[in-house]
Amino acid sequence: MGKTLYLMNSGELRRRGDTLCIVRELEKPRFLPVESTDEILAFGEIDFNKNLLEFLTQKQIIIHFFNYYGYYMGTFYPREHLNAGAVILAQAAHYMDPVRRQAIASAFIGGAIENMKKVAGYYKRRAALEVDDILSDLDSFAETASKTGDIASLMGIEGNARNRYYQFFDRLNTDPDFQMVTRTRRPPSNRMNALISFLNSMCYVLAISQIYRTYLDPRIGFLHETNFRSFSLNLDIAEIFKPILVDRTIFSLVNKRMIQEKHFEKQSGGGIYLNEKGREIVLRAWEERIKETIELPQLKRKVSYRGLVRMEAYKIQKHILEGEKYVPFVSRW
Amino acid sequence: MFVLMFYDVGEKRVAKVLKTARRYLTWIQNSVLEGDLTPAQLEALKIDVKKVIDEKYDSVLLYVWRVERYMQRDSLGVERGTTDYMV
Numbered sequence: 001m002g003k004t005l006y007l008m009n010s011g012e013l014r015r016r017g018d019t020l021c022i023v024r025e026l027e028k029p030r031f032l033p034v035e036s037t038d039e040i041l042a043f044g045e046i047d048f049n050k051n052l053l054e055f056l057t058q059k060q061i062i063i064h065f066f067n068y069y070g071y072y073m074g075t076f077y078p079r080e081h082l083n084a085g086a087v088i089l090a091q092a093a094h095y096m097d098p099v100r101r102q103a104i105a106s107a108f109i110g111g112a113i114e115n116m117k118k119v120a121g122y123y124k125r126r127a128a129l130e131v132d133d134i135l136s137d138l139d140s141f142a143e144t145a146s147k148t149g150d151i152a153s154l155m156g157i158e159g160n161a162r163n164r165y166y167q168f169f170d171r172l173n174t175d176p177d178f179q180m181v182t183r184t185r186r187p188p189s190n191r192m193n194a195l196i197s198f199l200n201s202m203c204y205v206l207a208i209s210q211i212y213r214t215y216l217d218p219r220i221g222f223l224h225e226t227n228f229r230s231f232s233l234n235l236d237i238a239e240i241f242k243p244i245l246v247d248r249t250i251f252s253l254v255n256k257r258m259i260q261e262k263h264f265e266k267q268s269g270g271g272i273y274l275n276e277k278g279r280e281i282v283l284r285a286w287e288e289r290i291k292e293t294i295e296l297p298q299l300k301r302k303v304s305y306r307g308l309v310r311m312e313a314y315k316i317q318k319h320i321l322e323g324e325k326y327v328p329f330v331s332r333w
Numbered sequence: 334m335f336v337l338m339f340y341d342v343g344e345k346r347v348a349k350v351l352k353t354a355r356r357y358l359t360w361i362q363n364s365v366l367e368g369d370l371t372p373a374q375l376e377a378l379k380i381d382v383k384k385v386i387d388e389k390y391d392s393v394l395l396y397v398w399r400v401e402r403y404m405q406r407d408s409l410g411v412e413r414g415t416t417d418y419m420v
Contacts, residue, residue, distance in 0.1 A: 003369070006419040019356040022420060030420065031355045035374055280419065287419075 001307055002038030004209075006283055008276070010045035015055040034059050039209045043070065043279065062212050064205045069273040072201040075208055075231075077218075087215040090320040095220050102154070104319065104326060105223040106145055108236045109158050111328025113142045115243040116165040118331045123172050123251070131171070137164050154223065158239070165243075177261045178254050187271020191264050194272045195253070195282070199246040200238070202286050207234035207241075210310040216317055237312050244331045245305060249289045253282065335401035336375060338366045340382075342391035349385040350393070354378070362413045369401065 007013065011024040020032040034055075040063040056063060057078035065073040094100045117138050124131045141161035148154050162183075169180045169192065180192035188194040208231055211218045221232030223239065253259040263278025274282060290309075293302040303311065312329055319326035338358055340350050351360070357378045358368035370378065375397065382393055398404050 003418055008419055017352045017355060019352075031360060033355065033357050033359060033368055035357045035377065036368060036370055284419065 001304065001310075002036050004287065005032060005037055005040045006287070007040060007042045007044050007046055008280060008283075010047075012047040013040075013042075013052060014048060015052050020055075034061070037061055038213075039063070039205075041205065041283075042066065060212075062209050064208070066201075069267060069271070070198050070201075070279050072205065075205070077208070077212065082213070082215045084215045087317065087321060088217050088220075091217055091220045094320045095222060098150075101222050102149060102151065104316070105151055105154055105236075106148070107326050107328050108223045108239050109145045109154055109161075110142055111240040111330060112158065112243070113138050113145070113161050114328070114330045115240060116161065119243045119247055120165065120168045123168070127172060129168070129171055131168050134164055134168050137161075151223070151225070158223070169247075172251065173254050175254060187267065187269060188273070189270075190272055191261065192250075192254075194264060194274055195250050195259070196246065198274055198279070198282060199249060199286060200242060202283075203238040203242055203246050204231075204234050206245075206290060206306065207237040207309055207313075210306070211237070211313050213310060214313040214317055216313055233316075237309060237316075240312065240328050241305070241309060245286075245289055249282075249285050253285050258285065334370055334372060334375060335398040335404060336368055336370050336378075337396040338378075339394045339396075340364050340386075340392070342386055342393070346386060346391060350382060350391075353381045353385055356381075359416045360414045361416075367416065 005020075007022070009024070011022050014021055014023060016023075016029065017031065019034040020037065022030045022032070024030075037059075038061065040056075040061060042063060043066050053076060056076065060078060060081050062078060063076040065075070067073050094104060117135055120129075120131045120134055120138075123129050124135075138161055141157055141164070145154060145157045145161075148157065166180060166183050173179075173192075178192045178195075180190065180196075183196070184190075184193050185197055188197045208218055211234055216233060218231040218233045221234075221236045224232040224235040259278060259281055263275055263281065264272050265275045267273055290306045291304055293304045294308075295301070296303050296308075308329060315324075315326050318324040336358060338354055340347075340354070341364065342350050347364075354360075354366050357370060357374055358366035361367050375395075379395070386393060
């Protein structure tokens, strides 16, 4: 699995000497190995030309763009290098058929809730936290989700479960600087919400990058409506991983006091965002987290969390093509 | 796999070897590069380097570790190149 390049500062990204190169004023040009790069996340003001985009397409490197506040702007998704009409047809057929679509959608929700329970349960053991009320509510949400037939109410259950689960954040973390109170988005109203929003978008682009390496079409999601937004399958897959990747990273950052009040700034519109320094700390912790490997008993080898997201895509592919029932990944602890 | 590459080649071919190696590895100091490669990428690197060197005269060494963890890396003086992926 290739590397992820995080472009934090402004500069020119270009093709030079048949590889990637960052050119900045008063600095020596810095060459980067193109053959072992999989994706680029651009945060700084990056100048580039079409020649670079051609090069990225040829090397199958995906690039995600973020604005000044770290808000996701879009993706340069190079021409599909893995093309199979059969997969697209199967994916669309599963989307069009309410019964088959519901089967996949509720698997996503089941997996998401199961992983929320794992995270809350982990801190129940570790921090002797009182979370039984939340756990039992999550159980009943999972129960209703498995019986619900229509997608709109599934999405509703998802939202309710997540809101209930978010109540555990303020119980675990009593630091007044990082109270969430309620989940707010667009714009995030406080530091905890800013962290969640920022890392959630990292989880979404992680899923896009991994879907790009499979035959699946990221535009056709099952839980999230396929409409005129560009990608939605990535949102489905990210749903499963958000508790174990995003939330665990947040707790570790806040509990170890790696991220602090000084790493945030207020935008004129009223939202709170990570500043440059804060963003770097969070991204380094994120990269560490998704690079971490765990032993998979069924494979008898270690897989990184990033690789696990790819495997999730493969499992969906198998489900729609070969009818091998999709079972979402659930963390063991 | 973690790869360290050293090259000692005729003056004419120094730039060519560097240019080839930089597509796979990160420049550390003159004639030395390092990086993480898959077995396939390592083979591709070898093939590409062979195309530009004079096998009767030049010498290129590749040290390969299964994982970087087993390698200790001490550094004295100036670090000329960095492998940090957050730039």
